[in-house]
Amino acid sequence: MMPKIIFEDSAILVIDKPSGWIVNNAATAKGQPIVQTWLFDNFDYPIVKDARLRSGIVHRLDKETSGVLIIAKNQKAMENLQSQFKSRVVKKEYVALVHGKLELKTGSVETPVGRLPWNRKRFGVLAGGREAKTSWEVEKYYKKGEEAFSLVTLFPATGRTHQIRIHLKYLSHPVVSDEFYAGRKTARADRKWCPRLFLHAAKLNLLHPEDKNPVSFFSSLPVDLKKALSKLS
Numbered sequence: 372m373m374p375k376i377i378f379e380d381s382a383i384l385v386i387d388k389p390s391g392w393i394v395n396n397a398a399t400a401k402g403q404p405i406v407q408t409w410l411f412d413n414f415d416y417p418i419v420k421d422a423r424l425r426s427g428i429v430h431r432l433d434k435e436t437s438g439v440l441i442i443a444k445n446q447k448a449m450e451n452l453q454s455q456f457k458s459r460v461v462k463k464e465y466v467a468l469v470h471g472k473l474e475l476k477t478g479s480v481e482t483p484v485g486r487l488p489w490n491r492k493r494f495g496v497l498a499g500g501r502e503a504k505t506s507w508e509v510e511k512y513y514k515k516g517e518e519a520f521s522l523v524t525l526f527p528a529t530g531r532t533h534q535i536r537i538h539l540k541y542l543s544h545p546v547v548s549d550e551f552y553a554g555r556k557t558a559r560a561d562r563k564w565c566p567r568l569f570l571h572a573a574k575l576n577l578l579h580p581e582d583k584n585p586v587s588f589f590s591s592l593p594v595d596l597k598k599a600l601s602k603l604s
Contacts, residue, residue, distance in 0.1 A: 374409060374440075377588050382448040382581045383441060384414070384427075387590045390437040390567050395425055406440065416444035424449055430456055430530065438465070438572025438590045443580065451580035456530060464574035465525040465535055466592060468565070468600070469544040470553065472512055472519040479506035480538045484531045493551065494533045496541050504528040505538040513603035515564070520547065520603060524573070535570065546570050547599070565599035 374392065378385040386406070393400045396407045410419055410426045418424045427443040429452045443449035455461045485500025487493045506526040513520040521544065525535050536552045539545055545553035547569040548561040576587045592600075 435568035448580040462576040468569040
């Protein structure tokens, strides 16, 4: 499955990233589909060949996370968007299916996260980590046999690596099929009916880098996640 273009003009390109795609080129990503390579091969905007500016890629999504990704087409737009992300002008919405019944219909979690000193490949809640805040709203409850699940919309105020996944684990409601944070046994059982991480970047609200007008970009829940939901009651 290839990325789909949601919006494009002279300053920005907004795509719907499929699950399974890595965002940035890396030595470890050989042989896997990479958004940056796809941009390099298919587009001809001013900074697409600029490795220093990551071909205009402003932010990242985890490999298995699908959804809205914004790319700047020139350096001025890149700097503007980076500044909007840094100063939290950009508002993000994600959709996740989590284990258990989240009794609080709305709430927020604010705990610092960082790279774990005892396992540099993993991130987690860490006293000396960077501040991180995620709010949530429960959309619907589901069941599979005896087990309960909650479909939630998430509003991360910060953009730390794996932030949403770490915060949901911290709340004891890990994301379905999360091999890092739900535990191997749980994730293996999940993947029998939901073959990938149930996390989708559904919406981005920001100011257009040229005319400064508010813009909103949306991606509906992909087919594979809808199919997983259909297996629940």
